[in-house]
Amino acid sequence: MILRLDDIKKYFPVRHGFLQRKMEYVKAVDGVSLAIKRGEIFGLVGESGSGKSTLGYTVVGIHRSTAGKIIFKGEDLATRQHMDVRAISRKLQIVFQDPGSSLNPKRTIRQTLELPLKVHRLGTRRERLGKLRELLQKVELPEEYLHNYPRALSGGQRQRIAIARALAVEPEFIVLDEPTSALDVSVQGKVVRLLLSLAKEHDLTYLFITHDLSLMRNVASRVAIMYLGKLCEVAPTSEFFKNPLHPYTKMLLSSIPVVSEEEESLKPERSVPKGEIPSPVNRPSGCGFRTRCPLAMDICAQEEPRRTLVNEEHEVHCHLFNNSRIKGDYDWND
């Protein structure tokens, strides 16, 4: 177990009303517990507004969690008195969604890549330059690019630079926040392949945030589905696609576009989502998904569904499966 999230919450205060006296909270992440194993690629899937990116930012320390524990290699990062971003960033890194915005247009590639090394006081000037060349090699870019500005690079090349920046301090864990969604389809595959080979080479663990289920199918070892700041279902990838349980998961799987009859037959029965994801300020009572769920029952409005373990590795948060609830918790012993 490299990373364990224990009931993580991230609320953003919103003031409104006369003289901004009323205080409400956007519950972007509302109690997420996860355990990620060393060396795995953990897929976190959800639609826009599900809180998946916020969770990623909270893990790397860009947001401070409202409540809960982030336990990285046995050390709690979240409840430290002064959360030391610098210490965290050596072990946990992030690659952002849009490489157009994640690289400063006014700084050269060299300046951008050198920053993490400088912050952590790694090496002399000469050693750092060697390290930068090595990094570019790793992401398969020519070293001449060091002196360029991001605008001279294509989207895919920029994302490679962003990956190189994350690798600069030799972290063990990288949060990938939709690393391919801003790229051309032809480039997506190359970037994903690069990420996979880097993971193998450097023994990296990824939290791969995406809304692309078909990508997860090929890449992730386990998949978690998020909806309105909460988890719906967590399962190993093969089981996830073979035996989806949560109505929302089924809905998502049935909406994957396919090209062949064969693929079509693998999909669960088509259920069309009703309406839009509700606002995280005014969550529906009970289960967050009940307003769009075709199988909603009375209890769904009254009680929040608890975690149900279907088998050792497959958990689902839905009242439909409460009867068969197996009492138990994570097995923390890897």
Place this chain on the structure above:
Amino acid sequence: MTYITHSRLSKSVDTFREVWYKFSKNRLSIVGLLIVLIITILAAFAPYIAPYPAHAGRFVNFPEASQPPGSRHLFGTDVNGRDILSRIIYGYRFSLMMGVFVLALVVPIGVTLGLIAGYFKGTLIDTVLMRITDIFLSIPPLVLALAIASVLTPNLTNAMLAISLSWWPWYTRLVYGLVSSLRNEFFVQAAKATGASTPHILFREILPNCVSPVLTKMSLDMGWVILMGASLSFVGLGVQPPKPGLGSMIADGTQYLPDSWWMVVFPGIAVMIVVLGFNLFGDGIRDLLSEEEA
């Protein structure tokens, strides 16, 4: 080695060509640039260019007093017999000095405050800084500068201080607006996640992205600062006699209107030209920098 030098040189020549192409697309920008260049040269080399350098100071020559424009005195003479052209050239000297000093004082202060307030948006720092800025902005700059200048002893330094005090909030506002959106850019988040210090994020990551709008505002502001300096000088709160201020020359000449019109008209046109020149030049800079962004 020679190859590198050569390629760097040709590269910078290329950049210059590109810059000039963008700047010169608007003909008026070139006019502005020419005006700014000529006035700067006039001001810098006033002692060599002015036909009567001595007339810029304490000088009296009553036989030639109040002469209309002619071959000896292109713009005529004032009541003390001093050459108005020479005094205008020296007047530009003080005006440009004022513009440069005011901006040199105002821009670093205003920009830094804007950076800090924008970066800490929503906190107490933001509230305090921006409310102070708002208070200064709510008073018309000329009125504020007049009030401050009249409290202090009237001279050039205090006039510059007075204008500076009423000018910095504009830069704070401008940069505050820019930073409020830049702070959410992912490259700022990335630097933060790396553990970079706040000064690094403010001055190395965010500030370079504010340079274009600030430069544009500076080039446009030069004209306005000079105009305001002339206004202060008009009411006697700027350069003190016998030194020539463009405003005070106009003020002195008003007593002899309409007969000795040249005492007012030429300094007036001089102010107009410098303001116009910097505005056209500023427009050119704006075109240049805004296209660079695209």
